[in-house]
Amino acid sequence: MTYIVVPVKGGGGGGATALRGLVPVTDGSAASLNEIGYIETAQVTSLTASGIGATGAWGNVTSVTIPAGVWMLQGIAQVFENDAPLTQVIKIGISSSASGAGIGTFDQTIIAPQLTGAPIQQLTPLVKVNITGNSTYYLNTYFTYASGSPQHAGIIWAIRYS
Amino acid sequence: MAKTITLVSNANAAADVTSASLDLVDLQTGSFNVIFSGGAGNLAGTLYLQGSVDNVNFFNYPSSNQSVTASTGHIWDLNPTGVRYFRVFWDYTSGTGNISVTAFLKNNVVVGA
Numbered sequence: 001m002t003y004i005v006v007p008v009k010g011g012g013g014g015g016a017t018a019l020r021g022l023v024p025v026t027d028g029s030a031a032s033l034n035e036i037g038y039i040e041t042a043q044v045t046s047l048t049a050s051g052i053g054a055t056g057a058w059g060n061v062t063s064v065t066i067p068a069g070v071w072m073l074q075g076i077a078q079v080f081e082n083d084a085p086l087t088q089v090i091k092i093g094i095s096s097s098a099s100g101a102g103i104g105t106f107d108q109t110i111i112a113p114q115l116t117g118a119p120i121q122q123l124t125p126l127v128k129v130n131i132t133g134n135s136t137y138y139l140n141t142y143f144t145y146a147s148g149s150p151q152h153a154g155i156i157w158a159i160r161y162s
Numbered sequence: 163m164a165k166t167i168t169l170v171s172n173a174n175a176a177a178d179v180t181s182a183s184l185d186l187v188d189l190q191t192g193s194f195n196v197i198f199s200g201g202a203g204n205l206a207g208t209l210y211l212q213g214s215v216d217n218v219n220f221f222n223y224p225s226s227n228q229s230v231t232a233s234t235g236h237i238w239d240l241n242p243t244g245v246r247y248f249r250v251f252w253d254y255t256s257g258t259g260n261i262s263v264t265a266f267l268k269n270n271v272v273v274g275a
Contacts, residue, residue: 085167088185088217112187114267115165146169146182 019069019162033067036160040064042139043155047080047119052150053099053142056088060098061139061154066131070162073127075139077154079111080119084148089113090120091142094127094156098138103127128161164268169194169250175205175261179252183217184265190242192267194250198233201259205233208253213245220249233259 020035031037042062044050053059061077077092090111093102102108109122124139139156169181175198186192198205211226223245228236240248250263 085165087167087169087182089187112185114167114185114187114189115269117165144182146167147171 031160036162038160039157040066041155041157044153047078047082047151047153049082049149049151051098052152055146056142056144058091058093058095058099058101058140058142059152061141061152062156063098063136063138064156064158065134065136066158066160067134068132069160070128070130071158071160073129073137073156073158075124075154075156076121077109077124077139077141077152078119078121079113079141079143080151081113081117081143081145082149082151084143084145084150086113086143086145086150088144092122092124092154093140093142094124095138095140096135098140100138100140101142102140103129164266167265167267168262169265170261170263172199172260172262175207175252175259176201176254176257178254179261181250181263183214183220183247183249184267185217186243186246186248186267189267189269190244191240191269192243192248192265193237193239194248195235195237195264195266196250196252197235197262197264198230198259199262201233202257203233203259205254205257205259205261206231207255207257209236210251210253211238212249212251213243214247214249215245217247220247220251223248233257 093108141152209228211223212220214220
């Protein structure tokens with residue numbers, strides 16, 4: 001008898017770098033890097049002026065580096081004027097550049113800050129990327145201010161879909 | 163809810179000065195206050211409140227031009243306005259001193275009463 005082995009994309013049992021599909025577990029453990037469902041995260045938990053862009057320019061909160069595959073990226077940024085009265089809307093987005101405006105269309109959250117003197121938290125839009133090698137993605141913020149030093153914090157996560 | 167925003171902080175007024183622009187988004191009320199300080203107290207020129215819908219092309223707000231002599235300050239009260247972006251322009255003529263521009267914004271309705 002001859003058996004024909006049909007490779008299944010996303011199936012388990014591959015080599016060390018092969019993509020593995022949904023892998024059942026009994027111990028509640030999370031998916032590994034090369035398994036669908038793996039989540040890569042990075043965060044800055046406390047408000048800081050580190051990484052803030054100049055007025056009217058994008059700055060970076062934090063970033064994740066992920067390998068080849070299809071990933072969904074999203075983040076939450078906390079923004080705070082910190083006695084640097086903001087004169088224009090605040091923008092939050094995911095970008096492939098630490099000083100970038102975002103990726104494609106519908107990639108930024110816009111916040112009107114005029115009457116808010118307390119920190120604000122907002123989700124970024126969800127961004128899908130299909131990459132062929134290691135790539136870094138950034139959670140970025142954008143402030144416009146006449147003086148002072150606004151602050152930001154936040155978390156970015158990437159979930160492997162394929 | 164209300165908020166004060168500094169657009170120009172003690173800048174040299176012995177030259178033309180354009181403030182940072184302020185985005186009112188969907189707010190409709192506010193005021194802009196100009197104060198001169200220091201120098202010889204003899205600044206002369208013209209203050210303009212300017213508005214824009216795109217934050218690029220600014221035009222003088224109707225009837226806002228204010229002649230200044232002897233470093234006299236000024237305030238504009240907006241209630242209501244449909245203009246989104248505002249800035250203040252100081253057109254210098256003579257004298258010495260500094261200029262500060264402050265905006266005050268507030269909702270024109272009581273929230274959560």
